[in-house]
Amino acid sequence: MPSIFDGLYIGVSGLNVSQNALNITGNNIANANTPGYTRESPNIVEKYPQITQIGAFGLGAQINSITSARNQLLDNTLNQQLNLQSYYQTLNDQLTQVQNLFNEQNNTGLNTALNNFFNSWQSLSSNPDLATARQQVIQSGLTLSQTIQSTYNSLQQLQNNLYSQMTSYVNQINTLAKNIANINYEIKLATLAPNQTANTLIDQRNQLIQQLQKIANVNVFNTYAPSQQNQTLSTSQEDLTILIGGLPLVSGTTYNKLITKTTNGQNNNVFFQDAIGNLTDITNQISQGSLGAVIQLASKKLPDYMNSLNTLSNSIINQVNILHSGGSGLSAYTQTQSTYELNSASNSITESEEAGVNLPLKSGTLSVNVYDSNNNLVNTVSIPITSNDSFDNISKNFNNILGQYGISMSLSGINQGYVQIISNNGYTFSFAGDTSNFLAAVGINTFFTGTNASNISVNPVIVNDQSKIAAGKSMLPGDNSNALAIANLQTQNVMISNTQTINQYYNAFLGKIGSDVQANQNLLSAQNALVTQTQNLVSSQEGVSLDEEAANLIKYQMAYQASARFISVIEQVTQSLINMVQ
Structure with a gap:
């Protein structure tokens, strides 16, 4: 039969449970605004009862474990959404910079320089012997070539910055991989004992994984090995593996590194380096996150834009030089x-x-x-x-x-x-x-020198001697045949297998950049909405509700008071029993 002192034991267990539950509730309230914190709750169970001939008598309650409201499926979904959001945001930031390089709003862009260049030849055709008209041709040619070069150099500088950013992201990935592997080790130590959890460490690890997902598309796997003693699954045997490019960046408590390396003397590629130093190129496997966006821009988008600018410059050089080289200026050689x-x-x-x-x-x-x-x-x-x-x-x-x-x-x-x-x-x-x-x-006898957008310039012979501008086919006064032919290039189909004019090609090029920017902004806007929706869902299931915690405070406070009242009653009964004995 249970003794009267068992009642004290039951009351004390109630006090302990209520006090610890209040502490857990207070911790939830304190971390209501802590990023990555997952709400915790006590798992209260009945203590093993005392078995007697007339039945089983309860011996109070205890907190068996502290459980986290973590929903791994939701966390994985959120991480994937953040990965895409980071990809589109990085693309948007960089594409906006590209678009700003071709700003035509203040009449200082390449389109204005093109029009001024051909207009100057049109003016020269009206006065082929006029010194001011010839000087205007030289000046408009210099402005055009300088504008093209400046735009191209800015694209090249942006590309170099992206390559530097690739290295920075790779260094961040290596740091995160190391920290995740270290936390995996701490989690293993913290969960060696039965029913022990490492909720705080797991929250910290989830934050690191989320940062990693924002940088690159990785695959995260939680695997569990059966205990050697009872062949049951336990969190103490958890192994977390993170794959990047199909290769193990993190495997339990070990990790590998990524490096960037210049190939073909032109661009940076991302390589996976295993434990013995073997390198595997995984550049093409990194297609999302900030790093994926940088790779996409540096290796595909910007080269396409630069090639289009080179094509435009090459055509201007060729078409003008073909006409100019076959003409005569005001003085002979x-x-x-x-x-x-x-x-x-x-x-x-x-x-x-x-x-x-x-x-x-x-x-x-x-x-x-x-x-x-x-x-x-x-x-x-x-x-x-x-x-x-x-x-x-x-x-x-x-x-x-x-x-x-x-x-x-x-x-x-x-x-x-x-x-x-x-x-x-x-x-x-x-x-x-x-x-x-x-x-x-x-x-x-050419007007332009150079071969592409990086080195187009006006021939120094012409810059130093405007009489060498070949406005005609002879040195006869008033011969404007060549100047008129060059001016008419603006309206002739000389681009894309003779299907577009120079201005049409350039405007189509601008339209392509604008289309890329707009399409990405639409995707970013949609992705932002998805992220907000998923974050709200995660918050509703894993986050701290102050209203709910306030209700728990009242519940556990009343339970504590009831347990204290029960102990007080047991004390009175015990005192009565003692008085009877005396």
Whole structure:
């Protein structure tokens, strides 16, 4: 039979349970605004009863464990949503920077520079001999080339910043992996004893995993091994594994590292490094999170934009130079030299043209005006050129025809790679047309130098001598044929297999950037709504409700008071029993 003193034991157990439950409730209230905190609740169970002949008598209550309101499925869903949100947010931030580089609102953008450039040629065609009109052509050309170069360099700098950001993100991943592995070890130690939990450590680990998910798409697995003693599943045997690119970044209490490495001398790739130092390229497997967005931008988006700008610049260089190189300025040449260097005189111009202008020879004719010392036109001669001609053959034909005037073509320069045309007998020369593209391909009498958006510039010969602007096909006063032809390039289909004008191509390019920005902003807006919805759901199930905790305070307080009242009654009964004995 239970004794009267068992009643005291039952009352004390009630006090202990109520006091500990109040502490748990107070801890919930204190952490109501702590990020990542999961609401805890006591698991109150009846103590094992005392068995007698007449039945089982209860011996009070105890807190068997402290359980967390954690919902792993919801946590995983939230982490995936945050991963996508971080991806779209990073894309949005960077794409907005790209869009700002092409700002046309203040009439200072590339579109304005293009229009001003062709308008200046239109003005020159009205006054081909006017010095101010020629200077305006030079200035608009410089502005155009500087605007293109500045835009391209800004894109390149943005790309370099993204590569640096890749390294920063990889370092963050390594730090998080190390910290998660360390917490895994602490969790194992904290849960060695039966019914022991590590809720605080698990909350901290979940916060680290959430940070990791924001950076890159990883797969998280919680596995449980059966206890060797009773072959049951226990949290003490929990092993957490995190995979990135299908490879184990964290495996229980061990972790591996990621590194960035430059490949092909151009870009940074992300490599997984195992315990013995073997490297596996996982760049293409990282497709989400901030790091996935940076990789997407640095290796795909920005190169596409830069290639489009190069295509535009290359076309401007080629088309203007083809017309300009076949024209004449106000003064003739005594000598001139190409701006592009040939690799070898024995190769064809297309193969040996080092600059990469991608301007092949055509079968056509190079026409040269020859003037005497009084600038009187002596002759206009034509040199036939075929599409597969080598420089040796072209220069031989040139010298055979123009040698009588002491005008010759040869290779010069340190590496004997620059084409030079020089007059030795007092004659001078200009150009009256070139349907073979030879002059533009090697860079003689051209308006632009360079090959793409990174190095486009106005030919220094023209900058230093505006009379060399080839406004016509001859040096006759008022000849505006070439200036008019260059001005008309703006309305001609010279882009995309001759299907678009230069302005149409550029506007389509701007439209592509704007479309990318708008599409990503729409996705980001939708993703933000999903994240908010999921966070609210997680908060409702795992977060602290102050109203609910206030009700628990009253419940446990009343239970504590009742247990104290019960002990008081037992004390009175005990005192009565003692008095009876006396």
